[in-house]
Amino acid sequence: MAVSTPALEFSTTLSSNPVPAAQRAEILASPGFGTRFTDHMISATWTPEAGWHDAGLRPYAPLSLDPATATLHYAQAIFEGLKAYRHDDGSIWAFRPEANGARFARSAARMALPELPVESFVESLDLLVRTDAEWVPSGSEASLYLRPFMFASEVFLGVRPAKHVTYAVIASPAGAYFASGVKPVSIWLTSEYTRAAPGGTGAAKCAGNYAASLIAQQEALENGCDQVCFLDALEGTWVEELGGMNLYFVRSDGSVTTPELTGTILEGITRDSILTLAADLGHKVEERPVSIDEWRDGVASGEITEVFACGTAAAITPLGRLAWDGGELSMGERPGPVTQALREALLDVQYGRAPDRHGWMHRIA
Ligand SMILES: *Cc1c(COP(=O)(O)O)cnc(C)c1O
Numbered sequence: 001m002a003v004s005t006p007a008l009e010f011s012t013t014l015s016s017n018p019v020p021a022a023q024r025a026e027i028l029a030s031p032g033f034g035t036r037f038t039d040h041m042i043s044a045t046w047t048p049e050a051g052w053h054d055a056g057l058r059p060y061a062p063l064s065l066d067p068a069t070a071t072l073h074y075a076q077a078i079f080e081g082l083k084a085y086r087h088d089d090g091s092i093w094a095f096r097p098e099a100n101g102a103r104f105a106r107s108a109a110r111m112a113l114p115e116l117p118v119e120s121f122v123e124s125l126d127l128l129v130r131t132d133a134e135w136v137p138s139g140s141e142a143s144l145y146l147r148p149f150m151f152a153s154e155v156f157l158g159v160r161p162a163k164h165v166t167y168a169v170i171a172s173p174a175g176a177y178f179a180s181g182v183k184p185v186s187i188w189l190t191s192e193y194t195r196a197a198p199g200g201t202g203a204a205k206c207a208g209n210y211a212a213s214l215i216a217q218q219e220a221l222e223n224g225c226d227q228v229c230f231l232d233a234l235e236g237t238w239v240e241e242l243g244g245m246n247l248y249f250v251r252s253d254g255s256v257t258t259p260e261l262t263g264t265i266l267e268g269i270t271r272d273s274i275l276t277l278a279a280d281l282g283h284k285v286e287e288r289p290v291s292i293d294e295w296r297d298g299v300a301s302g303e304i305t306e307v308f309a310c311g312t313a314a315a316i317t318p319l320g321r322l323a324w325d326g327g328e329l330s331m332g333e334r335p336g337p338v339t340q341a342l343r344e345a346l347l348d349v350q351y352g353r354a355p356d357r358h359g360w361m362h363r364i365a
Pocket of ligand 1: 241242246271313
C-alpha cells in the first residue's frame, strides 16, 4: 500500500452487565475451549472514504448481519489466534503479538482486505485484555485465548473486495490443551484432499482454508485418527502441515527439520519460535522439503526418532501414529525427549519461568 494507514483511536464503553465474579470464577475453574467469552470485545469499521473509524472497546454482544452481508457468501474473512498468559506474579503477557499483527496484515493483503496497522492490532489486544484482566486464568497451561478477525461486512452480492469491513477481537478463557498430560495424537494422511495450491491462499490465515479442510478432518476421524496431514497439491509428495498446525521431524543425530515455507504452508509463529529454541538447545535446525517417503522410511529405519506438530493452541503436540489408505506406522506411545524439551522450553518462556532471551514477551498488565 502506498500511503501508510494511520493508527486507530479506540474509545471505551464498559459493560453495565458484566458476568458476576462468582460465575466468572466457576467458568475459569473449568473453561474448556471457545464457548465462554469475556465481558467486552473490540470492533472497528473500515470504508474506503473514511478509512478505519468507530474503533472501540464495547460490551460483548452479538453482531447484527444483513442476509446479504458479503462475507456470508464469498468468505472474504481472516483471523488470528494468540494467548494472554498469567505469570506467577500475577502479571499478564502476550507472546510475540507483533508477529501475529504482521501475519494479519499479510493475510489481509492476500484477501483484498484493508491493512490494519500492527501497532493498532497490538493496542486492541492490550485494551481488551486490560479491561477483562480478571478473565485471564492462572494455573498450569491455562490462558485467555484471543481471537482477532476481519471480514467483509458490506451488504452487497456483487463479487469484488468489500467497501465496508469490520475488525473485531473477542477473548475466551482456555484450559490446558492436554488436561490429563501430554499424549501423542494419531494422524490421517489424506490422499483425497489438499489444503493449498501454488498461487492459492495456503499462507493466509483465512476462514475459507478451514472450511475446505473440514471434510478431510472428518475423513481422519472416520479412520480413527485425531487430525489430518496434507501433502502438496501438485505432486502429492511433499509433507505440508496439519489442518491448523505445522510439523517438525527429529532425527537420530539430534537435528530437527521442518518443511520449508513455499507459499502453501501457513507461517506459524510457534514454528518460527521453535527454529530459534531448538538452536538454543544445541540442535541443528533445517527448513527444507520433506517427502512422505522420507517420513515413512525414516521412522521405519530409526533415522527419524520423533515427529511433532506445533501451533498456539497446544504449543507442541507429539505424533504417535500415522495412518493412510493401506497402512500405518507407529512413532511411539510417549512424547519423545526432544519434543518434551522443546515443549517445556517454549512454555517456560510463555509462562515467565525462563528468561525471555529473544524479546518475545509483551507485557499487557
Ligand atoms: C494458525 C495456523 C498454524 C499455527 O500457527 P501459530 O502461529 O503457531 O499458532 C498452522 N497452520 C495453520 C493452517 C494455521 O491456520
